[in-house]
Amino acid sequence: MxxxxxxxxxxxxxxxxxxxxxxxxxxxxxxxxxxxxxxxxxxxxxxxxxxxxxxxxxxxxxxxxxxxxxxxxxxxxxxxxxxxxxxxxxxxxxxxxxxxxxxxxxxxxxxxxxxxxxxxxxxxxxxxxxxxxxxxGIPILRALVEGFSSDRITKMIGIVNGTTNYILTEMKRRGAPFGEVLHQAQTLGYAEADPASDVDGLDAARKMAILGTLGFRIPLSLEEVKVRGIADVTPEDVQFAEQMGYILKLVGIAQQDHGKVEVSVQPALLSGDHPLASVEGVYNAVSVYGEAVGETMFYGPGAGxxxxxxxxxxxxxxxxxxxxxGVNGRGTVAPYREKQLKSPREVFAKYFLRLHVADESGVMARLTQMFAEEEVSLEKVLQLPRSREKEAEIILITHTASLHQLSRVREQLEESDVVIRIQSDYRVEGGLSS
Amino acid sequence: MxxxxxxxxxxxxxxxxxxxxxxxxxxxxxxxxxxxxxxxxxxxxxxxxxxxxxxxxxxxxxxxxxxxxxxxxxxxxxxxxxxxxxxxxxxxxxxxxxxxxxxxxxxxxxxxxxxxxxxxxxxxxxxxxxxxxxxxGIPILRALVEGFSSDRITKMIGIVNGTTNYILTEMKRRGAPFGEVLHQAQTLGYAEADPASDVDGLDAARKMAILGTLGFRIPLSLEEVKVRGIADVTPEDVQFAEQMGYILKLVGIAQQDHGKVEVSVQPALLSGDHPLASVEGVYNAVSVYGEAVGETMFYGPGAGxxxxxxxxxxxxxxxxxxxxxGVNGRGTVAPYREKQLKSPREVFAKYFLRLHVADESGVMARLTQMFAEEEVSLEKVLQLPRSREKEAEIILITHTASLHQLSRVREQLEESDVVIRIQSDYRVEGGLSS
CATH class of the missing domain: 3.40.50.720 (NAD(P)-binding Rossmann-like Domain)
Structure with a gap:
């Protein structure tokens, strides 16, 4: 040689x-x-x-x-x-x-x-x-560092974990519960014997920390990523989401508004016309929004x-x-922007809530009153056919509200005697125009 | 300064x-x-x-x-x-x-x-x-040159002209004819006063020549791109395509098999589950298939x-x-692969044909016979309710055949006394698994 x-x-x-x-x-x-x-x-x-x-x-x-x-x-x-x-x-x-x-x-x-x-x-x-x-296999880091070097990235939404995307895709397709699909994924080699790092969202959180650091040019650390996994997701959640025009996915969201940043990983409802909604199985995709470029999306195999x-x-x-x-080590730009994280009052989103409530008259009025008190308005309300004796099921999708407002509403709901339990709650991400 | x-x-x-x-x-x-x-x-x-x-x-x-x-x-x-x-x-x-x-x-x-x-x-x-x-706004050239530098790209399919994609999207949405939608696009500023370079496919052909050169690392010239525009596309074509599970799009295809290359731009039917099928309006997207990486897709605004x-x-x-x-001009890799273009016997695809035929018994048998003689097998055949006196309408989708075979079938159809006219013919691109 x-x-x-x-x-x-x-x-x-x-x-x-x-x-x-x-x-x-x-x-x-x-x-x-x-x-x-x-x-x-x-x-x-x-x-x-x-x-x-x-x-x-x-x-x-x-x-x-x-x-x-x-x-x-x-x-x-x-x-x-x-x-x-x-x-x-x-x-x-x-x-x-x-x-x-x-x-x-x-x-x-x-x-x-x-x-x-x-x-x-x-x-x-x-x-x-x-x-x-x-x-x-998706050259997303190159795109952030070089392709969008002239732009200011405001939001990245990613399906960056193939295992959980496979599980949620199968739960939707077959209406099967989480545990069963996880087991199948393990048999097929799509999930590890110890699946915790995937299903708890930690693997996705690591990737979002990397994307956030490069995309926003701030020194982001892993602890700053809020994480929630998919172990609690039920087939009913997946189906109700679908009925309302949404797909339930584990998504990482890194968002920047007025110089303040939020990064999170959670199961969330994506509007059916969202570019990520059709990403199925073990594929990955990342939507990148730039101030100047607008919306772009990168799709491909996430592992293998x-x-x-x-x-x-x-x-x-x-x-x-x-x-x-002879230029190694000289092209990298270290994060140079000041890092400011959003407080819960500054994180805004729509939310999906599924409630089991007492099946009695006036319940809906009392529920909507609790939302109104925290100035959270509702986009959709769906009352489902009664499933059990004396229990009704209600699904609500809010308009944009802060995480702080949502916590306050949740507190009220938990204290209320008409609410039997909060069955599930998810962040909602809209489609192309929102 | x-x-x-x-x-x-x-x-x-x-x-x-x-x-x-x-x-x-x-x-x-x-x-x-x-x-x-x-x-x-x-x-x-x-x-x-x-x-x-x-x-x-x-x-x-x-x-x-x-x-x-x-x-x-x-x-x-x-x-x-x-x-x-x-x-x-x-x-x-x-x-x-x-x-x-x-x-x-x-x-x-x-x-x-x-x-x-x-x-x-x-x-x-x-x-x-x-x-x-x-x-x-899509950093696709960087992806080809750097992101996939280690891979061998086998196919690129692109929606790389926003004007024609807007027109075809509107034709589908409203069932309106080409001329009317073009006029509207001109009024809205989505099409030029002289729309020829867009609607004739030339703009897309230029982009495909650039993609082909960089992706396949061969010196590809514009004349080597086969071009067909969308001026002949009818609302009926768009609707029949949709009925059969396809979306009609102007796509550029650059494909490499056994070292031989084909590059073309044409209106084609994309299977509904193709990653490009949902690219609407003035957006652009390019699917890139690599031998090692598999399928990837890049999506974003194509102009503006x-x-x-x-x-x-x-x-x-x-x-x-x-x-x-101090390294300008030293990083570029000139095309170094030998360029070999496919002959029509080497370009393989599925095709959609819409025929007006004499409405008499035995027509279907004679039609299928013509395909069989050229060893072209049929994937789908759809006989439509009679539209005019003594005319029947038939839609056929072939299995994979060479361009040469298709030309021979077309010749036979044109000479046949049962075929009144070949209303339209389009290349068909399958979904994820094909």
């Missing part, structure tokens, strides 16, 4: 790692045309050196010692696809300190320690790219061996191009 | 030009944070210096002499948003020869003379960026003052960042 070879150390040889190896081998000629360099995988860090692999490797290529990559002076770039926080964080930090560039698909790490790692990289004149960490590998190897191409130009 | 100011010459002060001026002024601080430079518009080339402008300019800023920009050594970057081929081509060429970088929104020019201008730029170490030339201006100014940001790094 001559001067025109770039040597890469690969950390992790799971699904994505194998995809990266395949892509580099299959597209060697194309990659050479674009970068002027051959890409050679010099070392691969694995947990078990002796395990049988689908990709055949030469002797000595696999190692279980991170030092074999980190202290190898021949290796210019480390590709980290092992996942998890430690030891990935330690390895990446060390790689950067050794002057190696880093490409990672690790959203957990970037959401939690991105700022730290990017600052080490800046000090050492190294690149850290992480396109694969959000929405797999090859889609994620394309994002990783495209980042690798960028690093190598920058190496040739 | 000090060392940290980059001086820009703006050619054209129409809709997009005014948007560019507004965006640079409104976002001066953000642009400074990203580029480390102030952007100053030094000269603006206009046809009429004395015309009243919505944007106020200092004295001496406007000029009607191109030399004032081209020979001004202070100007680093020329932004061309005047449109048309000449004199834009001459000006851009001259700007590059003077060592100035160029950002342009000019699809006509880039589709016809892009290769020439890019080669002059490469010689002089200058940048030419043209994100705004395709699909306005501010969306187009964001693409122009984002390109400007990239040029300025590259100036700071």
């Amino acid at each position: 001559g001067e025109d070879t770039v040597k890469v150390g690969l950390m992790g040889l799971g699904t994505v790692g194998s995809g990266v190896v395949r892509l580099i081998e299959d597209h060697q000629e194309d990659l050479y045309h674009q970068t002027g360099r051959r890409i050679a995988i010099e070392k691969v860090l694995v947990r078990d050196r002796l395990k049988k692999r689908s990709v055949p490797f030469g002797k000595g290529l696999l190692t279980d010692r991170a030092e074999d990559l980190l202290e190898n002076r021949e290796i210019d770039i480390v590709v980290e696809v092992m996942g998890g926080i430690e030891p990935a964080r330690e390895y990446i930090r060390e790689a950067l300190l050794q002057g190696k560039h880093v490409v990672t698909a690790n959203k957990d790490l970037m959401a939690l320690h991105g700022a730290e790692l990017l600052s080490v990289a800046a000090e050492k004149g190294c690149d850290v790219f992480y396109e694969a960490s959000v929405a797999g 061996e090859m889609p994620t590998a394309t994002a990783v190897v495209s980042d690798l191409v960028t690093v190598i191009k920058q190496m040739r130009l | 000090g060392e940290d100011t980059v001086k820009v010459g703006l050619m054209g002060l129409g809709t997009v030009g005014s948007g560019v001026v507004r965006l640079i002024e409104d976002h001066q601080e953000d642009l400074y944070h990203q580029t480390g430079r102030r952007i100053a518009i030094e000269k603006v080339l206009v046809r009429d210096r004395l015309k009243k402008r919505s944007v106020p300019f200092g004295k001496g800023l406007l000029t009607d002499r191109a030399e004032d920009l081209l020979e001004n050594r202070e100007i680093d970057i020329v932004v061309e948003v005047m449109g048309g081929i000449e004199p834009a081509r001459e000006y851009i060429r001259e700007a590059l020869l003077q060592g100035k970088h160029v950002v342009t929104a000019n699809k006509d020019l880039m589709a016809l003379h892009g290769a020439e201008l890019l080669s002059v730029a490469a010689e002089k170490g200058c940048d030419v960026f043209y994100e705004a030339s395709v699909a306005g 003052e501010m969306p187009t201006a964001t693409a122009v100014v984002s390109d400007l940001v990239t040029v300025i960042k590259q100036m700071r790094l």
